Amino acid sequence: MAAASKNARAGSAKQKFFCSCGGEIKMKTLFEGGKLKNMAECEKCKRTERRPSDFK
Numbered sequence: 001m002a003a004a005s006k007n008a009r010a011g012s013a014k015q016k017f018f019c020s021c022g023g024e025i026k027m028k029t030l031f032e033g034g035k036l037k038n039m040a041e042c043e044k045c046k047r048t049e050r051r052p053s054d055f056k
């Protein structure tokens, strides 16, 4: 809980993306077909897209 407010204005090291529902997009790694695959998932509505930019 304390860590969340500490990172609120952490700068530009990581770009944040937001879903159209207002939820924050989190990157996650899936193991699929013998390969590691990055997916972007909205933490609020659980929508998944291949890239964070696909949520717009």
Ligand SMILES: [Zn+2]
Residues within 6 Å of the ligand: 019, 020, 021, 022, 023, 042, 043, 044, 045, 046, 047
């Ligand atoms: Zn969403």
